[in-house]
Amino acid sequence: xxxAITLSTLIGIAAYMLLILYIGYRAYxxxxxxxxxxxxxxxxxxxxxxxxxxxxxxWFSTFAFLGGPGTFYxxxxxxxxxxxxxxxxxxxxxxxxxxxxxxxxxxxFVTPSDLLASYYDHSxxxxxxxxxxxxxxxxxxSAIQLSGIAKAVAGLTGGVVTYTTAILFIAxxxxxxSIFGGSRAVVWTDAIQGFIFAFLLIATAALVxxxxxxxxxxxxxxxxxxxxxxxxxxxxxxxxxxxxxxxTFGWVLTPHLWQRMYMARSAQTLVKSSVIASGLALWVVTFxxxxxxxxxxxxxxxxxxxxxxxxxxxLLYSQFLPAMGVVLVVATFAAGMSTLDxxxxxxxxxxxxxxxxxxxxxxxxxxxxRVGHRFEAVFVVALVVFTLLPAGQELLIPLASxxxxxxxxxxxxxxxxxxxxxxxxxxxxxxxxxxxxxxxVLQIGGYAENLPATxxxxxxxxxxxxxxxxxxxxxxxxxxxxxxxxxxxxxxxxFPSVEAAKSRVAIALGNLPFxx
Amino acid sequence: MHGRGRxxxxxxxxxxxRLFFLWAVTNVILTFLPVWDxxxxxxxxxxxxxxxxxxxxxxxFASNLAFAIAYYFGWARxxxxxxxxxxxxxxxxxxxxxxxxxEPR
Numbered sequence: 163x164x165x166a167i168t169l170s171t172l173i174g175i176a177a178y179m180l181l182i183l184y185i186g187y188r189a190y191x192x193x194x195x196x197x198x199x200x201x202x203x204x205x206x207x208x209x210x211x212x213x214x215x216x217x218x219x220x221w222f223s224t225f226a227f228l229g230g231p232g233t234f235y236x237x238x239x240x241x242x243x244x245x246x247x248x249x250x251x252x253x254x255x256x257x258x259x260x261x262x263x264x265x266x267x268x269x270x271f272v273t274p275s276d277l278l279a280s281y282y283d284h285s286x287x288x289x290x291x292x293x294x295x296x297x298x299x300x301x302x303x304s305a306i307q308l309s310g311i312a313k314a315v316a317g318l319t320g321g322v323v324t325y326t327t328a329i330l331f332i333a334x335x336x337x338x339x340s341i342f343g344g345s346r347a348v349v350w351t352d353a354i355q356g357f358i359f360a361f362l363l364i365a366t367a368a369l370v371x372x373x374x375x376x377x378x379x380x381x382x383x384x385x386x387x388x389x390x391x392x393x394x395x396x397x398x399x400x401x402x403x404x405x406x407x408x409x410t411f412g413w414v415l416t417p418h419l420w421q422r423m424y425m426a427r428s429a430q431t432l433v434k435s436s437v438i439a440s441g442l443a444l445w446v447v448t449f450x451x452x453x454x455x456x457x458x459x460x461x462x463x464x465x466x467x468x469x470x471x472x473x474x475x476x477l478l479y480s481q482f483l484p485a486m487g488v489v490l491v492v493a494t495f496a497a498g499m500s501t502l503d504x505x506x507x508x509x510x511x512x513x514x515x516x517x518x519x520x521x522x523x524x525x526x527x528x529x530x531x532r533v534g535h536r537f538e539a540v541f542v543v544a545l546v547v548f549t550l551l552p553a554g555q556e557l558l559i560p561l562a563s564x565x566x567x568x569x570x571x572x573x574x575x576x577x578x579x580x581x582x583x584x585x586x587x588x589x590x591x592x593x594x595x596x597x598x599x600x601x602x603v604l605q606i607g608g609y610a611e612n613l614p615a616t617x618x619x620x621x622x623x624x625x626x627x628x629x630x631x632x633x634x635x636x637x638x639x640x641x642x643x644x645x646x647x648x649x650x651x652x653x654x655x656x657f658p659s660v661e662a663a664k665s666r667v668a669i670a671l672g673n674l675p676f677x678x
Numbered sequence: 679m680h681g682r683g684r685x686x687x688x689x690x691x692x693x694x695x696r697l698f699f700l701w702a703v704t705n706v707i708l709t710f711l712p713v714w715d716x717x718x719x720x721x722x723x724x725x726x727x728x729x730x731x732x733x734x735x736x737x738x739f740a741s742n743l744a745f746a747i748a749y750y751f752g753w754a755r756x757x758x759x760x761x762x763x764x765x766x767x768x769x770x771x772x773x774x775x776x777x778x779x780x781e782p783r
Contacts, residue, residue, distance in 0.1 A: 239712070242735045246709055249742035250702075256746065256754050264761060378726040385721045385729055392721035392729045394713050402713050406706075429758035433750060440746045444739055452732065574687075582687030632686065650683065656761045 168322050174488035175315075175323070178495055179335050182351050186339030189347035196527040201344045201534070202272050202511040208349065208425045213435040215353030217252070217422055218360070218442055219500035221413065224310040224472075226447050227359055227497040231366075232471030234455020235462075238391025240398055243406045244451065248443035251413030255436035258414045259423040261580045263432050264656045265649060266424040274420045274572060275516040281579035281649050282587040283641050286520060288575070291594055293516035295568055296417040297509055301544070303416075303565040304505040308332060309549040310472070311498035318476055318491045329549055336499060337542040340506045341535050348503045349425070355496035360446045362493040366475060367450040373482050374457045383460025391459060400616030408567040408620045415569040415576070418501075418508035454478070509541050510534040564605045567620025571597040574631035580653065582635075583646045589634035597627025694753065701745055708738045 194200040208216070233241045262277065271277045274296055279289035312328035323331075339347045374380030385392055413419055426432040458474055466477070479486045514534040519525055525533070548554030571594045578585025601623030604610040610619045617625075640646070690696050711734070712719035718734035727733060 239731050239735070242732065243709075245736060245739040246742070249739045249746075250705070253702075253742060253746045253749070256749055260754075260758060260761065378723070381723055381726075381728060385723055389721040392731055393719050394715055394731065396713075396715035396719075399710065399713050402710075406709075429761040430755070433754040433758045437743075437746045437750045440743050444743055448739075449736065452736075456732065577687035580687075581684045583683050585687070657757055 168319060171319050171488045171491050172322070174492050175495065178492045179331075181354075182335060182499070183339060185350050185354070186343035186347040189339075189343035189350055193344050193346055196531050198272055198511075198515065198527060198530065199270070200346070201531060202507060202515075203421065203425045204345050204349055206267060206425060207427050208431065209427055210431050210434050210438070212349055212353050213422070213426055213431055214438045214442070215356045216349040216425070216504070217419070217435060217439045219352035219356035219496075220418055220422065220504040221248075221251075221443070221501075222356075222359065222447055222497060223307055223501035224314060224494055224498035226451065227363060227493060228310075228314055228472040228475050230447070230451035231454035231458070232474035234452050235458045235474050236465070236469075236471050238388065238456075238459075239394055240402065241455070242452070243402050243409075245444060245448040247406055247409035247413075248448050249440050251410045252436045252440035252443060254411065254414050255423065255439075256433055258576065258580065259436060260429050260432050261653055261657070262414070262420065262423040262576075263426050263429060264653060265579075268652055268656075269648070271424060272421070273512050273516050274415075274417050275512065278572070278575050278579060278590065279516075281641060281645050282575070282585075282590045283645050285587050285591065288587065288591050288594070289516055289520060291591060292572065292575075293512050295571060295594065295598055296512050296516075299565055299568045300417055300505045300509045300512075301541075304502055304509075304541075305545050305548050305554075306565070307498050307502040307505070308545050309555070311494055311502075312549070314472060314476070314494045314498075315491055317473070318487055318494065326550060329546055332495070332499065332502075333542050333546045336503050336506060337539060340503050340510075340542075341538050345425075345507050348500075348507055351503065352500045355500035358493055358496045359500075360442065362489065363446060363450040363454075366478070367453040369483065370454050370457050370461070370478060373478075374460055380457040380460055384456050384458075386460070387463035388459045392456075398616060400621075401618055404567075404616075404618035404621040407624065408570055411570060411573055412566040415572045416566055417512060417569070418504040420572075421508055421511070506538055506541055510538045513537040564601055564618070564620050567618070567623070568598060568601055570620055570624045571601070571627050573624065574627050578631070578635070579649055583650050584635055584640050585631070586635045586638040586640050588638045589631045592634050593627040593631035596630045597623040599623075600626045698745075698749060698753075705738060705742060705745065708741075709735065 194205070197205075199205055230241075230244060233244075265271065265277060269276075269280060271280065273293070275289040275292040278292050279285050282288045308329060311332055312325050315323050315328040316325040339351070343350075371377055371380050374383060414423065423432065426435065455474065458478065462477070466473075469477075476490065479490055511534065514530045514537060518533045519530060522529070548557070574593050574597075575585070575590035578590060601619045604613075604619035604622055610617070610622060613622065684690050690699050711717045712731050718730055720730040722730050724730055724733050728736070
């Protein structure tokens with residue numbers, strides 16, 4: 163029986179990888195060569211279905227499928243913020259995302275640096291600093307994805323597929339379809355991976371409730387077994403706030419999500435997708451995860467020795483439904499790879515367009531494409547090295563812990579570009595630099611524990627960044643009138659008040675030839 | 679300088695946007711009531727549905743979604759349609775002025 167399950171698991175992995183590589187090949191055939199918009203943003207033409215799929219699959223990784231429910235099980239209500247940021251984050255697309263989309267489309271922005279450097283008077287130092295932060299955000303985050311999938315697969319196959327084999331296998335697959343298929347392959351596979359992942363979460367929650375003899379019995383058993391995990395202790399507000407802040411804004415600030423704002427076909431597509439993504443994230447991912455985690459408290463009142471948060475879902479299936487192993491492995495692949503591939507493509511665009519082009523301004527699209535491919539290969543090889551070597555893993559752990567949090571340093575410069583004409587270039591640069599430095603020093607040095615409240619390094623870094631941003635802006639001259647006009651002027655025109663829009667559309671209709 | 683923008687880039691100036699902003703802030707405060715141990719922080723099961731803490735938190739989170747839906751139908755849908763329309767007008771105007779018919783990038 164065990165051999166049959168292992169064999170079917172291996173066949174399942176092989177079939178899934180073949181499907182993904184086939185999609186990569188189809189995307190490769192459809193791609194427009196040497197076109198940066200097509201390569202990195204799918205030609206800015208995503209419809210609602212694919213945009214929701216890629217937002218969903220890119221944001222939710224292996225952690226949401228395995229670690230999310232396990233964290234509810236281990237930490238109880240302290241992880242309820244998972245529901246807050248996943249319902250509130252997409253709402254931010256309505257406020258920030260549509261404006262990022264509008265200026266991105268208008269001026270041809272591909273990366274986060276494009277937008278921020280352009281607003282801050284084409285600042286070279288802002289471009290390079292934002293690019294550096296973005297790559298540092300992406301690398302440890304990607305490495306953790308790769309390592310997470312490999313650990314899960316090694317565990318779920320009982321060691322038949324070793325950690326090292328899984329790392330190499332996934333790295334080759336991601337590199338192949340990212341390099342050849344570009345962002346088109348990534349978003350197409352995201353739509354499939356997101357569907358598999360969502361289905362599995364809902365199915366797992368339903369199964370857990372049935373294994374616990376029903377909804378009320380399951381929750382009652384959980385409350386009886388571990389009541390302390392269903393109430394807040396009252397002293398965790400600082401860490402709760404920190405995680406809410408960084409994960410909520412992560413929905414628009416992490417480089418690979420930021421670029422998804424540029425990909426929408428229209429403003430209507432983006433606003434519709436944000437509402438759908440908010441609903442799916444809240445009910446499909448976080449509520450299902452909460453049900454799995456909390457109800458499992460009654461199923462497993464004693465936490466097994468050596469247990470970590472990723473182990474809950476595999477433990478449930480091994481106890482109650484071992485035959486589901488193959489589906490679980492495929493879902494783990496789906497959740498992790500859909501985040502990893504988006505990060506590889508995002509890193510490639512940032513390196514080739516923000517760093518390489520800054521020094522080789524005469525590089526044409528073909529040269530930039532070649533550099534991007536090479537970067538993707540080097541990035542994936544570096545990921546493999548870091549995830550296989552113990553020294554690399556040690557280096558990654560502190561950075562990965564604040565990975566998404568580091569993207570918070572983009573918030574103030576972005577607010578300036580979209581909403582506050584008083585912002586200045588020195589403020590954008592120094593607030594980003596100071597905020598990032600504070601985060602790194604506090605995290606790597608472990609000093610945050612000595613500071614008041616229980617805020618983590620990302621929150622302290624953000625407080626410093628905000629203070630520096632406002633102070634320096636008020637002490638220095640704002641960006642040029644040309645930059646203000648290109649951003650605030652254009653946004654006022656593109657997103658007018660309802661009354662202004664009505665009058666302008668009426669005037670425009672009067673000038674159109676087809677009007678009867 | 680072009681316009682005044684939001685107050686410190688955060689607080690909107692129009693009445694309707696301030697109302698939405700207030701809703702978002704209230705939502706965050708409501709989320710924190712059990713976290714601060716002020717209210718709704720109990721493991722008691724309500725009506726056999728969910729423990730109070732979980733029920734309260736998900737009710738507040740669901741109001742995020744209600745907020746998004748209200749924002750979408752109340753404003754964003756129309757606004758986005760106008761934005762798409764405006765974008766076409768701007769592009770059309772620029773194409774005519776340059777005579778190229780190409781989208782400016």
